[in-house]
Amino acid sequence: MDTRDALVRCGMEILTEKSFASTGIEDILKCLNVPKGSFYHYFDSKEAFGCAVIDSYAAYFARKLDRLLLDPSCSPLQRVANFIADACQGMERHHFQRGCLIGNLGQEMNSLPEAFRVKLEAAFLDWQDRLAACLRLARSAGELTEAADCEQLSVYFWIAWEGAVLRAKLIRDSSPLLIFARGYFSGLPYAPGHSGLIVPLS
Numbered sequence: 001m002d003t004r005d006a007l008v009r010c011g012m013e014i015l016t017e018k019s020f021a022s023t024g025i026e027d028i029l030k031c032l033n034v035p036k037g038s039f040y041h042y043f044d045s046k047e048a049f050g051c052a053v054i055d056s057y058a059a060y061f062a063r064k065l066d067r068l069l070l071d072p073s074c075s076p077l078q079r080v081a082n083f084i085a086d087a088c089q090g091m092e093r094h095h096f097q098r099g100c101l102i103g104n105l106g107q108e109m110n111s112l113p114e115a116f117r118v119k120l121e122a123a124f125l126d127w128q129d130r131l132a133a134c135l136r137l138a139r140s141a142g143e144l145t146e147a148a149d150c151e152q153l154s155v156y157f158w159i160a161w162e163g164a165v166l167r168a169k170l171i172r173d174s175s176p177l178l179i180f181a182r183g184y185f186s187g188l189p190y191a192p193g194h195s196g197l198i199v200p201l202s
Contacts, residue, residue: 076138
């Protein structure tokens, strides 16, 4: 791993736990034991570094979504449940210290560089598109009704999901994620004959 990649990766890890405003360049350098000159060799400013971290996290998360939402071994709606289960396991593994970097930055947007706004919204829109595509597969597979508005169902998912992640991090427990999941799946417009049972959600 070269120095630039190491800096960005370290930034991703730190910004899933801490705010951008409270994170200094020194925090990044201390983790990697590299001189300040190395940082400014790759990034003109902390803002440029933040933009690179957002881009890298968005790309990482998109790959994760593709791995789970395009999994041919299970039904489309089961893939969504698997994403939730994977997120629960990830938060538990890191003792609920880490949340969603995009969501974290969005909450402090008023104190962040304006350039971040476009990148954060682009990430959310990309995630919405990927989930909507999975839900359309569910509709085509007969899991959802033909009238199901997959785009709106995806928008609702991500708006509510970020709140659930925040609450889980706050109370250090995955129950908010599971409460959200049960509510989301119970409200889906299932096709006639579908049981509505998706596992695992506990």
